[in-house]
Amino acid sequence: MIPCEQIPGHPDFRALASLPNIAVDLRYATADNFVGHDVYGGLDCAYLRSEAAEALLNAAQWLEARRPGYRFLVLDALRPQRIQETLYAELAGTPLAMYLAHPERGSIHSFGMAVDLTVLDPRGAEVDMGTGFDEMTLVSHPDHEAEHLALGQLSEAQLRERGWLRAAMRQAGFHGISTEWWHFDFGDRVAVRRDLPRVL
Numbered sequence: 001m002i003p004c005e006q007i008p009g010h011p012d013f014r015a016l017a018s019l020p021n022i023a024v025d026l027r028y029a030t031a032d033n034f035v036g037h038d039v040y041g042g043l044d045c046a047y048l049r050s051e052a053a054e055a056l057l058n059a060a061q062w063l064e065a066r067r068p069g070y071r072f073l074v075l076d077a078l079r080p081q082r083i084q085e086t087l088y089a090e091l092a093g094t095p096l097a098m099y100l101a102h103p104e105r106g107s108i109h110s111f112g113m114a115v116d117l118t119v120l121d122p123r124g125a126e127v128d129m130g131t132g133f134d135e136m137t138l139v140s141h142p143d144h145e146a147e148h149l150a151l152g153q154l155s156e157a158q159l160r161e162r163g164w165l166r167a168a169m170r171q172a173g174f175h176g177i178s179t180e181w182w183h184f185d186f187g188d189r190v191a192v193r194r195d196l197p198r199v200l
Contacts, residue, residue: 001197001200002198002199002200004043004078004080004082004199007047007078008044011050012050012112013049013053013112014047014048014049014054016047018053019053019057020057021060021071022056022057022072022074023072023120024046024074025075026040026045026046026074026076027075027076027134028045028083034134039083039087040083043080045076045077045080045083046077046078047077047078048115048186049111049112049186051113051186051187052112052113055172055174056115056174056186058172058173059072059169059171060072060168062168062171066164067164069121070164071119072118072120073117073118073120074115074116074117075116075117075118076109077112077114077116078109078199079109080110080200081103081110081199081200082200084100084106084107084110087100088100088102088103098179099179099180105193106193106198110199111193111196111199113187114185114186115186116133116180116182117165118165119161119164119165127161128161129158129162129165129181129182130148130153130154130155130158130162130181131181133182140180140182141178141179142162142177142179142180142181143178145159145162173187
Protein backbone atom coordinates (compact mmCIF):
# COMPACT_ATOMS: atom_id res chain seq x y z
CA MET A 1 0.00 0.00 0.00
CA ILE A 2 1.29 3.44 -0.94
CA PRO A 3 -0.43 6.66 0.22
CA CYS A 4 -1.32 8.85 -2.76
CA GLU A 5 0.60 11.72 -1.19
CA GLN A 6 3.84 9.72 -1.67
CA ILE A 7 3.36 9.18 -5.41
CA PRO A 8 5.04 12.41 -6.65
CA GLY A 9 8.69 11.48 -6.97
CA HIS A 10 8.05 7.76 -6.36
CA PRO A 11 10.43 5.70 -8.55
CA ASP A 12 7.69 3.31 -9.75
CA PHE A 13 5.37 6.05 -11.03
CA ARG A 14 5.58 8.59 -13.84
CA ALA A 15 3.78 11.91 -14.10
CA LEU A 16 1.45 12.24 -17.07
CA ALA A 17 2.88 15.72 -17.66
CA SER A 18 6.19 14.08 -18.58
CA LEU A 19 4.63 12.23 -21.54
CA PRO A 20 5.14 14.28 -24.70
CA ASN A 21 2.19 15.15 -26.94
CA ILE A 22 -0.42 13.64 -24.58
CA ALA A 23 -3.05 16.03 -23.20
CA VAL A 24 -4.49 15.62 -19.70
CA ASP A 25 -7.88 16.65 -18.32
CA LEU A 26 -8.61 14.56 -15.21
CA ARG A 27 -12.40 14.79 -15.06
CA TYR A 28 -12.67 13.53 -11.47
CA ALA A 29 -10.68 16.58 -10.41
CA THR A 30 -13.54 18.72 -11.80
CA ALA A 31 -17.34 18.71 -11.70
CA ASP A 32 -17.41 17.42 -15.30
CA ASN A 33 -18.01 13.74 -14.50
CA PHE A 34 -20.90 11.39 -13.84
CA VAL A 35 -21.16 12.21 -10.13
CA GLY A 36 -21.15 15.95 -10.85
CA HIS A 37 -18.44 17.14 -8.45
CA ASP A 38 -14.68 17.08 -7.81
CA VAL A 39 -13.93 13.76 -6.13
CA TYR A 40 -10.13 14.12 -5.96
CA GLY A 41 -10.28 17.04 -3.55
CA GLY A 42 -6.82 18.37 -4.34
CA LEU A 43 -5.06 14.97 -4.56
CA ASP A 44 -2.54 14.86 -7.40
CA CYS A 45 -3.65 11.85 -9.44
CA ALA A 46 -1.98 12.66 -12.77
CA TYR A 47 0.24 9.55 -12.64
CA LEU A 48 0.55 6.01 -13.95
CA ARG A 49 2.95 3.25 -12.99
CA SER A 50 6.05 3.63 -15.13
CA GLU A 51 5.39 0.53 -17.24
CA ALA A 52 1.84 1.67 -18.04
CA ALA A 53 3.06 5.21 -18.78
CA GLU A 54 5.69 3.88 -21.18
CA ALA A 55 3.06 1.75 -22.94
CA LEU A 56 0.74 4.76 -23.21
CA LEU A 57 3.52 6.74 -24.83
CA ASN A 58 4.08 3.84 -27.25
CA ALA A 59 0.35 3.87 -28.12
CA ALA A 60 0.40 7.64 -28.64
CA GLN A 61 3.39 7.41 -30.98
CA TRP A 62 1.73 4.57 -32.94
CA LEU A 63 -1.37 6.72 -33.40
CA GLU A 64 0.60 9.81 -34.39
CA ALA A 65 2.55 7.84 -36.99
CA ARG A 66 -0.67 6.67 -38.66
CA ARG A 67 -2.85 9.73 -38.07
CA PRO A 68 -0.60 12.80 -37.93
CA GLY A 69 -2.05 15.51 -35.72
CA TYR A 70 -4.20 13.16 -33.63
CA ARG A 71 -3.27 12.70 -29.97
CA PHE A 72 -4.58 11.29 -26.73
CA LEU A 73 -6.50 13.13 -24.04
CA VAL A 74 -6.21 11.34 -20.68
CA LEU A 75 -9.42 11.65 -18.65
CA ASP A 76 -8.49 9.50 -15.63
CA ALA A 77 -5.40 7.57 -14.58
CA LEU A 78 -4.33 6.80 -11.01
CA ARG A 79 -7.45 6.63 -8.83
CA PRO A 80 -6.57 6.03 -5.17
CA GLN A 81 -8.43 3.38 -3.20
CA ARG A 82 -10.03 6.05 -0.98
CA ILE A 83 -11.53 7.70 -4.07
CA GLN A 84 -12.79 4.36 -5.39
CA GLU A 85 -14.51 3.80 -2.04
CA THR A 86 -16.09 7.26 -2.18
CA LEU A 87 -17.37 6.75 -5.72
CA TYR A 88 -18.72 3.29 -4.94
CA ALA A 89 -20.51 4.56 -1.83
CA GLU A 90 -22.22 7.26 -3.90
CA LEU A 91 -23.46 4.75 -6.47
CA ALA A 92 -24.13 1.68 -4.30
CA GLY A 93 -27.66 0.38 -4.79
CA THR A 94 -28.09 2.13 -8.15
CA PRO A 95 -27.77 0.65 -11.65
CA LEU A 96 -24.59 2.71 -12.13
CA ALA A 97 -22.73 0.66 -9.50
CA MET A 98 -22.03 -1.94 -12.21
CA TYR A 99 -19.59 0.51 -13.78
CA LEU A 100 -17.26 0.52 -10.77
CA ALA A 101 -15.05 -2.23 -9.40
CA HIS A 102 -16.05 -3.11 -5.83
CA PRO A 103 -13.48 -1.51 -3.50
CA GLU A 104 -12.67 -4.86 -1.86
CA ARG A 105 -11.57 -6.34 -5.18
CA GLY A 106 -9.99 -3.05 -6.19
CA SER A 107 -9.97 -1.04 -9.39
CA ILE A 108 -6.96 -1.45 -11.68
CA HIS A 109 -6.91 2.38 -11.59
CA SER A 110 -5.91 2.14 -7.91
CA PHE A 111 -2.68 0.39 -8.89
CA GLY A 112 -1.82 3.02 -11.52
CA MET A 113 -2.29 0.42 -14.26
CA ALA A 114 -5.48 1.67 -15.93
CA VAL A 115 -6.22 4.76 -17.97
CA ASP A 116 -9.38 6.38 -19.32
CA LEU A 117 -8.82 8.39 -22.48
CA THR A 118 -10.13 9.68 -25.75
CA VAL A 119 -8.57 11.22 -28.87
CA LEU A 120 -8.15 14.85 -29.95
CA ASP A 121 -8.25 15.74 -33.63
CA PRO A 122 -5.70 18.09 -35.25
CA ARG A 123 -7.83 21.10 -34.22
CA GLY A 124 -7.69 19.99 -30.57
CA ALA A 125 -11.35 18.91 -30.42
CA GLU A 126 -12.41 15.56 -29.00
CA VAL A 127 -13.31 13.14 -31.77
CA ASP A 128 -16.90 11.88 -31.86
CA MET A 129 -17.04 8.47 -30.15
CA GLY A 130 -20.83 8.35 -30.12
CA THR A 131 -21.08 9.00 -26.38
CA GLY A 132 -19.11 11.12 -23.97
CA PHE A 133 -16.71 9.95 -21.27
CA ASP A 134 -18.56 8.44 -18.31
CA GLU A 135 -21.82 8.26 -20.24
CA MET A 136 -23.11 5.17 -18.48
CA THR A 137 -25.44 3.79 -21.14
CA LEU A 138 -25.39 0.73 -23.38
CA VAL A 139 -24.30 2.92 -26.31
CA SER A 140 -20.94 3.28 -24.52
CA HIS A 141 -20.48 -0.51 -24.36
CA PRO A 142 -18.01 -1.92 -26.91
CA ASP A 143 -19.78 -5.29 -26.72
CA HIS A 144 -23.02 -3.73 -28.06
CA GLU A 145 -21.54 -1.76 -30.96
CA ALA A 146 -22.83 -3.96 -33.79
CA GLU A 147 -26.40 -3.68 -32.55
CA HIS A 148 -26.12 0.07 -32.06
CA LEU A 149 -24.72 0.48 -35.55
CA ALA A 150 -27.61 -1.56 -36.99
CA LEU A 151 -30.14 0.51 -35.02
CA GLY A 152 -28.61 3.82 -36.14
CA GLN A 153 -27.51 4.75 -32.60
CA LEU A 154 -23.84 4.70 -33.63
CA SER A 155 -22.41 5.66 -37.01
CA GLU A 156 -19.65 3.99 -38.97
CA ALA A 157 -17.51 7.11 -38.44
CA GLN A 158 -17.95 6.88 -34.66
CA LEU A 159 -17.04 3.20 -34.67
CA ARG A 160 -13.95 3.98 -36.78
CA GLU A 161 -12.81 6.46 -34.13
CA ARG A 162 -13.30 3.87 -31.39
CA GLY A 163 -11.41 1.40 -33.57
CA TRP A 164 -8.41 3.70 -33.92
CA LEU A 165 -8.28 4.18 -30.13
CA ARG A 166 -8.55 0.44 -29.48
CA ALA A 167 -5.96 -0.45 -32.13
CA ALA A 168 -3.42 2.00 -30.69
CA MET A 169 -3.95 0.79 -27.14
CA ARG A 170 -4.03 -2.93 -27.89
CA GLN A 171 -0.80 -2.96 -29.86
CA ALA A 172 0.86 -1.34 -26.81
CA GLY A 173 -0.36 -4.06 -24.42
CA PHE A 174 -3.56 -2.52 -23.07
CA HIS A 175 -6.89 -4.36 -22.79
CA GLY A 176 -10.31 -2.74 -23.08
CA ILE A 177 -13.43 -3.73 -21.15
CA SER A 178 -16.93 -4.58 -22.36
CA THR A 179 -18.76 -1.62 -20.79
CA GLU A 180 -16.66 1.51 -21.47
CA TRP A 181 -14.99 2.44 -24.77
CA TRP A 182 -12.63 4.82 -22.92
CA HIS A 183 -11.18 2.40 -20.29
CA PHE A 184 -7.99 0.36 -20.77
CA ASP A 185 -6.03 -1.83 -18.33
CA PHE A 186 -2.34 -2.49 -18.83
CA GLY A 187 -1.12 -6.05 -18.44
CA ASP A 188 -2.91 -8.87 -16.67
CA ARG A 189 -5.57 -7.76 -14.15
CA VAL A 190 -5.10 -10.82 -11.94
CA ALA A 191 -1.35 -10.30 -11.75
CA VAL A 192 -1.78 -6.57 -11.10
CA ARG A 193 -4.06 -7.21 -8.12
CA ARG A 194 -1.80 -9.99 -6.83
CA ASP A 195 1.64 -8.49 -7.30
CA LEU A 196 1.47 -4.70 -7.16
CA PRO A 197 0.84 -2.30 -4.27
CA ARG A 198 -2.43 -0.45 -4.18
CA VAL A 199 -2.40 3.34 -3.86
CA LEU A 200 -4.47 4.58 -0.93
